[in-house]
Amino acid sequence: xxxxxxxxxxxxxxxxDRALPQSDSAVVFGDIWRVDGGYTVECARHxxxxxxxxxxxxxxxxxxxxxNPAIDFRKGDFSDPIFMASISEQFDLGVVxxxxxxxxxLLGALTQMLALVGERFCVVQPMLEEQAEPGTxxxxxxxAAVESLYPLDTEASDHKLxxxxxxNHSHWIWAMTPSFLxxxxxxxxxxxxxxxxxxxxxxxxxxxxxxxxxRKRPQSPGHWTNQVSHPGLYTEEW
Numbered sequence: 001x002x003x004x005x006x007x008x009x010x011x012x013x014x015x016x017d018r019a020l021p022q023s024d025s026a027v028v029f030g031d032i033w034r035v036d037g038g039y040t041v042e043c044a045r046h047x048x049x050x051x052x053x054x055x056x057x058x059x060x061x062x063x064x065x066x067x068n069p070a071i072d073f074r075k076g077d078f079s080d081p082i083f084m085a086s087i088s089e090q091f092d093l094g095v096v097x098x099x100x101x102x103x104x105x106l107l108g109a110l111t112q113m114l115a116l117v118g119e120r121f122c123v124v125q126p127m128l129e130e131q132a133e134p135g136t137x138x139x140x141x142x143x144a145a146v147e148s149l150y151p152l153d154t155e156a157s158d159h160k161l162x163x164x165x166x167x168n169h170s171h172w173i174w175a176m177t178p179s180f181l182x183x184x185x186x187x188x189x190x191x192x193x194x195x196x197x198x199x200x201x202x203x204x205x206x207x208x209x210x211x212x213x214x215r216k217r218p219q220s221p222g223h224w225t226n227q228v229s230h231p232g233l234y235t236e237e238w
Contacts, residue, residue, distance in 0.1 A: 001038020008208060011198045012097055012124045015210040016042060018194055019122035023092040025049040027116050029078050030099040036060040037071075039097060044070045051089065053078045055169075079109035079169075087116060094121045100176070101125055102169050106137075107184060111225060114188045117215070121190055124210035126151055126201055128175040135183045138175040141167050149175060151206040178209055189217045 002009050016039065020026070026043040032054045040052040041064050051072040052061075065071050076083040094117035103109040114121065128138065128149075142164030143149060150161065151172075161172040182192055190213040198208035219225075 001035050001041070007198065011196075011208060011210060012039065013042065015122055015124050015196075015212065016095070019093055019095070019120050019212045020046040023047055023120065025089075025091045026093040026095060027051045027053065027089075027091040027113075028095040029113055030054050031095075031097070032056040032058060032061055037064055039095060040064075040071060041068070043093070043095065044068050047093070049091075051087075051091065053087075077169075078113060079103050079105050081108070081112060084112040084115070089116065090118050091116055092119045093117065096121070096123050096125075098125045100181070101172050101174050104167055104169075104173060106174060107224075110184060111188060111223075114185075114190070119215055121185070121213040121215075122210070123181065123213070124208070126206050127181075127197075127209035128177050129205050129207060130177050130179060134177070134179040136177045137180045140173055140175055141171070148205065149203075151201045151203045175206075178211070181211070185213050187220070187223065189215050189219050191216045 004010065004013065020043065024047055026047045028040045028043060028050065031037050031040045031052050033056060036058050037052055040050055044050045048070060049072070050070055051074060053074045053076065055075060055077050057073070057075060065073055074087060078084060094113055096113065100106060100110065100123070128136070130136075138149070140149065140162050143162060146162055163171060167173055178195065185191070192211050193214050195209070195211035198210070200207050
């Protein structure tokens with residue numbers, strides 16, 4: 001894991017400290033790139049069972065996994081419904097750090113993640129400042145307001161931001177406000193129990209933001225995953 005004294009790392013660890021108590025199991029989504037599964041290992045210090053789901057692995061992660069029998073690893077894409085349907089376990093806690101920004105099928109991926117989570121969901125990522133309209137989600141590739149929305153110091157970045165021709169998991173696709181994510185989580189039955197901002201990114205329109213959500217109610221029967229189209233002749237009945 002990165003330097004524990006680094007402010008963003010500290011912030012993520014503090015959010016985990018709020019989410020981990022009373023959690024016997026955890027699932028971590030996308031914890032390999034640049035951190036070699038470090039937050040998964042942190043969860044394993046508190047939980048009896050931890051699973052990391054990611055499409056990547058590294059030698060450092062393989063060593064950690066082999067050394068810790070409490071850790072499991074599923075290599076695959078957590079936005080792939082067929083892959084996610086193959087995972088039958090349920091976990092008390094779900095952990096998502098810097099992941100939702102890069103998911104082309106954002107709401108679908110979020111729903112599939114939450115299907116594995118029974119109690120709490122811990123999120124940390126860059127968030128756009130609240131806009132005039134609450135619940136704002138902005139699609140970044142090809143956006144005409146690139147200069148005002150670019151979150152980092154320069155455009156020469158390995159995040160490969162805003163390229164309309166390359167919309168994939170390596171790119172920063174979404175700018176979302178905290179109110180957007182909270183509304184999306186509410187639709188899944190989760191409400192925030194704690195949220196906090198660390199401070200701005202190089203572009204002050206963005207902030208580091210984290211939250212812990214708890215499942216307060218079951219998913220609504222009217223949720224989009226429960227709606228099935230029935231092809232045929234439609235007759236209005238008013």
